[in-house]
Amino acid sequence: MNEVTFCKLYGNIPLPQLQGYGWVFCEGLTTTLIVGVSCIPFVILLGLLGAWGKLSGNRVARIVAGAYTTVVRGVPELVLILLTYYGITLILQKTLTAIMGEQVLIDIDRFTAGTITLGLIYGAFATEVFRGAYLAVDRGQIEAAKAYGMNRHVAFVRVVMPQMLRFALPGLGNVWLVLIKATALMSVIQLPELMRMTDIAARAVRMPFTFYFAASLLYLSITIVSIWLLHRGERWASRGVRRA
Amino acid sequence: MKKLLTLAVAAFAFTAISTAADADMQKVRIGTEGAYPPFNSIDESGNLVGFDIDIANALCAAANFECEFVVQDWDGIIDGLTTNKYDAIIASMSITEKRMEVVDFTEKYYNTPAKFIANKGTDLDFTEGTGLEGAKVGVQGATIHEDFVRMTWPGAEVVTYATQDEANADLVSGRVDLVMADSVALDFGFLQTDAGACCEFVGADYNDPAIHGEGAGIAIRKGEADLQAALDAALVQILSDGTYKAINDEYFNYNVYGEDLPAM
Numbered sequence: 001m002n003e004v005t006f007c008k009l010y011g012n013i014p015l016p017q018l019q020g021y022g023w024v025f026c027e028g029l030t031t032t033l034i035v036g037v038s039c040i041p042f043v044i045l046l047g048l049l050g051a052w053g054k055l056s057g058n059r060v061a062r063i064v065a066g067a068y069t070t071v072v073r074g075v076p077e078l079v080l081i082l083l084t085y086y087g088i089t090l091i092l093q094k095t096l097t098a099i100m101g102e103q104v105l106i107d108i109d110r111f112t113a114g115t116i117t118l119g120l121i122y123g124a125f126a127t128e129v130f131r132g133a134y135l136a137v138d139r140g141q142i143e144a145a146k147a148y149g150m151n152r153h154v155a156f157v158r159v160v161m162p163q164m165l166r167f168a169l170p171g172l173g174n175v176w177l178v179l180i181k182a183t184a185l186m187s188v189i190q191l192p193e194l195m196r197m198t199d200i201a202a203r204a205v206r207m208p209f210t211f212y213f214a215a216s217l218l219y220l221s222i223t224i225v226s227i228w229l230l231h232r233g234e235r236w237a238s239r240g241v242r243r244a
Numbered sequence: 245m246k247k248l249l250t251l252a253v254a255a256f257a258f259t260a261i262s263t264a265a266d267a268d269m270q271k272v273r274i275g276t277e278g279a280y281p282p283f284n285s286i287d288e289s290g291n292l293v294g295f296d297i298d299i300a301n302a303l304c305a306a307a308n309f310e311c312e313f314v315v316q317d318w319d320g321i322i323d324g325l326t327t328n329k330y331d332a333i334i335a336s337m338s339i340t341e342k343r344m345e346v347v348d349f350t351e352k353y354y355n356t357p358a359k360f361i362a363n364k365g366t367d368l369d370f371t372e373g374t375g376l377e378g379a380k381v382g383v384q385g386a387t388i389h390e391d392f393v394r395m396t397w398p399g400a401e402v403v404t405y406a407t408q409d410e411a412n413a414d415l416v417s418g419r420v421d422l423v424m425a426d427s428v429a430l431d432f433g434f435l436q437t438d439a440g441a442c443c444e445f446v447g448a449d450y451n452d453p454a455i456h457g458e459g460a461g462i463a464i465r466k467g468e469a470d471l472q473a474a475l476d477a478a479l480v481q482i483l484s485d486g487t488y489k490a491i492n493d494e495y496f497n498y499n500v501y502g503e504d505l506p507a508m
Binding site: 008019020021023082085086089090093103105106107108110187188189190192196199200201202203204206208 | 286314410
């Protein structure tokens with residue numbers, strides 16, 4: 001942690017109250033945002049797949065998607081993170097050691113593991129958002145698209161998707177806001193996100209209130225910026241819909 | 245050293261990358277918490293500092309290891325060792341039976357007693373077994389101090405915290421009557437600071453080997469006898485050549501080894 005980083009050079013908040021630890025916020029915030037943003041593609045992909053599974057006529061797909069959302073939403077995030085990062089590593093190590101007859105040590109990259117785990121968790125929540133959004137699209141729209149001669153895929157992309165997006169955005173925004181806060185759990189797998197960096201500094205100078213308060217303001221500002229962007233996104237997705 | 249095959253798993257794909265080669269200088273990665281002053285913490289430039297860190301560096305020099313530190317939250321610090329994120333934990337970890345089911349330890353590198361602190365003027369009955377009836381005792385969760393308080397004073401109400409600082413903060417605000425932890429950690433981490441002006445040591449020194457163990461040791465993965473032997477030998481060396489005493493005196497004005505240092 002002693003290497004010279006961008007944050008130490010330019011991201012230091014030179015307030016005397018922070019006793020030289022002003023850079024921890026920049027470091028932590030960067031990790032938090034990178035982890036959070038990297039999760040989004042997983043969340044959307046898994047959410048769409050899950051929603052497709054739940055709504056599909058295929059019994060197996062329905063069961064798999066149902067099990068996924070039930071298990072993932074039912075187990076605390078921290079447990080899932082520890083399970084993927086340490087549990088899976090240990091199982092692989094023990095199995096491979098037994099097979100190969102010599103000690104095998106596995107190293108799962110913490111960033112990859114963390115991103116996948118959070119993506120997996122919030123993908124389950126996004127599944128429900130997309131499912132609800134799909135069901136909210138008027139059936140008559142699909143029938144009309146068919147009447148125009150569009151096949152199922154074309155109808156989905158041109159007619160259903162744009163309308164789904166409008167219904168899904170508020171829910172997805174919610175998932176994003178919860179996800180950003182859940183990144184604080186990543187410190188158990190050595191990812192120095194905002195909460196962990198704040199913790200290190202707060203404990204080194206023994207000023208928990210100052211540091212945690214500053215961190216809470218940063219989390220809050222992520223939320224405020226996100227809400228603003230989401231609001232604009234929602235307006236864009238609702239263009240062409242008459243406001244009441 | 246037992247030949248270790250290191251595999252890296254990126255996403256879901258398995259990629260074998262390297263077989264640990266026996267270079268001239270063995271590379272050892274050391275896991276530490278970085279949030280337990282004065283034993284291990286991070287200074288304002290981001291450097292790891294503290295007694296544990298100095299001891300670790302001295303041991304690495306004595307054993308001719310090339311050492312690298314990995315900072316890890318206390319939660320998951322043993323999991324990180326068993327899953328090969330680092331090779332040894334030097335983070336003031338007490339040697340206990342429970343932990344020895346999962347990891348091996350070197351000999352202790354320090355052993356300080358556990359003590360209570362309380363707001364000044366607190367008068368309580370510390371009789372083991374019957375004392376502290378109804379008293380609220382704050383401890384860091386999943387530590388020997390939690391086990392010890394639960395076993396020794398069944399009448400006490402144990403309140404557990406994720407970190408020592410949270411327990412101390414609740415002592416100041418009166419949410420708990422007592423806090424138990426390692427004497428040195430309490431002394432340096434709290435009593436000697438502005439926040440600790442309220443409080444003082446109370447009760448006796450506690451050092452029950454059955455619970456407090458032999459002191460703090462270096463945790464390593466099970467079955468790595470060569471690393472264990474090398475670290476133990478390095479420990480004997482720094483104890484006898486005066487390095488240990490020099491580090492000890494830099495941080496403490498008494499001997500934290502727990503027994504007399506060997507004559508030089």
